[in-house]
Amino acid sequence: MKRLLTAIAVAAITSLPALAQTVAVTNGRVVTNTDGGVLNNGTVIIRDGDIVAVGTGLDLPQGAEVIDANGGWITPGLFHPATQLGLIEVGAESSTRDTAADESVFNATLRVSDGFNYEGSHIDESRIDGITRFALYPSTGSSILAGRGALADSSGEAGSLFADDQFMLVDLSRSGARTAGGSKPAAWAYLRAALNDARTYPGRYMSSQTGIVLNRADAQAFEAAARGEMPIIFAMDDNADILRLIAFKEENPGLRVVIMGGAEAHTVAQELANADIPVILDPMRNLPDSFDVLSSSMEAAGLLFDAGVDVAFSTAASDSYFNTRLLTQHAAISVAHGADWADAFRAVTLTPAEIYGYGDRFGALAPGYAGDLVVWDGDPLEVMSAPTHVFIEGEAQSMETRQTRLAQRYAEIRSDAEYAYHH
Template sequence: MKKLLTSLMLAAAVMAPASAQTTLIHNGRVVTNTSLGVIENGAVVVRDGVIVSVGESGEFQDESVTVIDAQGGWITPGLFHPHTQLGLIEVGAEPSTHDDAADNSSFTAAIDVADGFNPSGTHIDSTRIEGVTRFAVHPNTGSAILAGRGALADASGEPDSLFATRQFMLVDMSQSGARTAGGSRTAAWAFLRAAIEDARFYPGRFMSHHEGDAIDRYDAAALVGAVRGEMPLVMIMDRAADIRRAIAFAAQYPAITIIIAGGAEAHLVADDLAAADIPVIYDPMRNLPDSFDTLASTNEGAAIMHAAGVQLAYTTVGSDLYFNPRLLAQHAGIAVAHGADWDDAFRAITLTPAEIYGVGDQYGALATGYVADVVVWDGDPLEVMSAPTHVLINGETQSLETRQTRLRDRYAEVTDDHAYAYEH
């Protein structure tokens, strides 16, 4: 007799239509990210890509159901990385493989990462096998501080893996943005305000003289969504002084939803961020002052912001955003090692990123009705030596093979039985 589900969960499984595909994931420590908390010996029922039940394991046997035995490991929602360039860069040193920024383009807000995203990028595979099932795709700035519109994707590598386009607008208000804007932060803020005014009065302003003060009509049309609060405006910044300016900006433009990305010194203004209800995308592993914007960076920053009530999602910007998003769980473990609660840290790489981008009712938790992004781990997911044994995206079991694992397997036990290399 297989040890599976309670009678309530069994009913959810066996009452499905004959054509439904049902998967039972059981015999593991289930982290739900809901009011159910952690179920020490639990199971998850998945049908046609959606979670239909979560609860305690029981006794059941049905040969028509696909069974995944966690073997006492952990069963969690898939990880959600809020800040990557996955699918936009293949080789960092080869410009022809970059679609993250358009340095010589006259377009700004109108740039859309969906037009350059490659779902077959090899770094997506290496990210998926580390438990990341969803991620945000961020553009980089080119000719202006407005970088363009970002998107959300799953890590399946399928052609339709980009599931939400034009999901947010990105603007660089850091020291690099200051350089792009003309040499100072004052110029960057002046440009941003002028661009917002152009968008606020679109299309009327462009009917009279056909020119905006900062951006053209095409870019203004793209920026309208952020100005009206239909998509968040992600502000790249690290310095506490800049974050205070962003808080004041949010009060000046209450219709605009702001997200801070970077935030190396955000812990210095944690109470103000919490009061203003401004989320932060933050790397707990950044603890070295690599610029004058990050002098106060510390590994304790995540714990301070969690304690203050800041809505916090973790990123891997300190490692890399195009080939090291796979290290997301490790960075969360660093936060725990420096004072963050485990529950807060795990939420910061699952449910909170989904909530920040407006899809928290579909992803980031194990609950009835949620999309079945489920990961089975052989140990604590925030422990660096743990690894996924199964990854499900949309209820489909994913391959844990990558180009790197194939190379490893190919050359792990090579023996020289031939006189010439061409004979291998």
């Protein structure tokens, strides 16, 4: 983990002439997510999109734009590890959904980036609640191989999708069992056959367009994941399935394995820690809706942290496309049920970035990290706290959404206007 600059380095940086894109955020409780810990009355200096200094008592660069946190909290931007932002606009309207292709002959080769709408209205809602980065997930179609996910920022601008083809989603949950033919053995058999197809690509496909279970395009798309060049996100909840996955990883040591769901993961927490398998968990998910999640508990996050498992928090129990803004509330629930505050906050910032290979770029406040920063008027895990400023790579973001404009419009209807549409 990168440390704070030494006094000499800070002096050297702050003596340089300020550029137009220099921002200094001051007078706040700085949560660094590094060995530097939490700094009272701290300052973060961002130049040309990157953090160049973090500390207390820093000299501000001449000409820098100064943002006074007024004693609030200064934190890294939130990183949501599993969303469908920009892939769904209205959940009940199929024409606005680009998450799955039930009738397609393609599965692994599907890319969520091809359906991503960077102007989706729910992205703005997430941004003003502190989410600056998020992972885009497909939904399962006609196979347990759902397709390839991507990473985006919440600026709502063209180019906000900054990393494509970052992971493969494989559904080994109860729904995956149904998709594979009706049972978990069928899902596991399909997975093993698919890995065989991908690992023998292109040789097996020199004289044919089909393998054991994958067509040529899907085998090519699955090859990188099958060879450990990108993570495979396995959707599963049941502890017996999780133990099977741990054994499967031991049989296939080259695979990069992550669990999404993990409702019963805490019951095998030490085994997961020993296997070095991260878990993407919703700490609010505790209502058993199937036999796979009977042991779900709001204490799960704390138990996983205590065992040393890398945990990132999601909002799956609320929604993955319009309630992603509740990420800090879900993290707070874990603290209320035994998790340490620092662990919970790391689970919505740095740990998700690490899971996707960007732990040296996002999720912390230290020199060299991107200037993704949020100023809060209070503890970010307190339900009544809210961001006052959001920066993405040093650029101040709009705190306005369609919802805020509507709220303002109808809160200020004039008494002399007969109808709302006259306002």
